[in-house]
Amino acid sequence: MTTLLAVKREVVGKSVKKLRQQGQVPGILYGHGLVPQPVTVKQIDLETTYRVAGESALVDLAMADGNPVKVLIQDVQFNPLNNKLEHVDFHQVRMDEKLITEIPLQFVGESPAVKGLGGTLIRNITHIKVECLPQDLVHEITVDISTLVEFNKALEIKDLIVPPGLKVIAPMDEVVVLVAAPRTDAELESIKGEVKEDVSQVGKVEKDKKIDEAEIPEAGKSKE
Numbered sequence: 001m002t003t004l005l006a007v008k009r010e011v012v013g014k015s016v017k018k019l020r021q022q023g024q025v026p027g028i029l030y031g032h033g034l035v036p037q038p039v040t041v042k043q044i045d046l047e048t049t050y051r052v053a054g055e056s057a058l059v060d061l062a063m064a065d066g067n068p069v070k071v072l073i074q075d076v077q078f079n080p081l082n083n084k085l086e087h088v089d090f091h092q093v094r095m096d097e098k099l100i101t102e103i104p105l106q107f108v109g110e111s112p113a114v115k116g117l118g119g120t121l122i123r124n125i126t127h128i129k130v131e132c133l134p135q136d137l138v139h140e141i142t143v144d145i146s147t148l149v150e151f152n153k154a155l156e157i158k159d160l161i162v163p164p165g166l167k168v169i170a171p172m173d174e175v176v177v178l179v180a181a182p183r184t185d186a187e188l189e190s191i192k193g194e195v196k197e198d199v200s201q202v203g204k205v206e207k208d209k210k211i212d213e214a215e216i217p218e219a220g221k222s223k224e
Contacts, residue, residue: 003060004049009038031092056103057139093134102127109146119179129169136165154178
């Protein structure tokens with residue numbers, strides 16, 4: 001299990017900008033029955049931990065003045081300009097208490113229907129919601145797409161190999177991934193025709209709009 005060092009944080013509000021400039025990421029440690037505690041972690045350490053654990057694997061958050069606590073990394077915020085981590089929530093869990101979270105799906109293998117037949121792989125979902133005890137959490141669930149050998153063949157949630165201890169909270173017949181057949185020439189021509197028709201229709205709408213606006217009297221004047 002990954003360990004991440006955290007320090008209690010006194011700086012709050014807009015002043016946390018200075019922390020980020022110093023290579024620190026502000027965060028909040030919270031949990032059931034706990035008073036939320038502002039903390040900071042080193043950005044480089046958090047980035048490494050997040051790549052390994054994601055938001056569905058337990059992390060030991062080691063506080064300088066106490067024993068490590070089991071947490072999940074949640075609600076990670078990134079700077080839209082440089083994509084650097086800006087804020088993070090740490091959800092402290094109880095090992096004897098079940099929780100509900102989402103596990104990401106990792107698609108592996110190669111579909112013969114895509115490689116050999118030119119089909120398009122369509123991922124209908126990328127996460128599944130589960131209920132489990134914290135110790136049963138996994139970083140990801142693997143989906144092998146090599147069994148998709150023909151068009152419109154789909155893998156459903158019931159086809160997934162779910163690790164022990166995880167209870168899936170979703171319909172078992174929900175489609176996870178499938179391969180769609182490539183469009184025919186006739187379908188592509190039909191789409192082109194619909195686009196041309198829509199464009200001409202837009203021109204007509206704009207023309208009608210101008211006519212309508214010309215008929216609207218200016219404010220404060222009566223229409224003659």
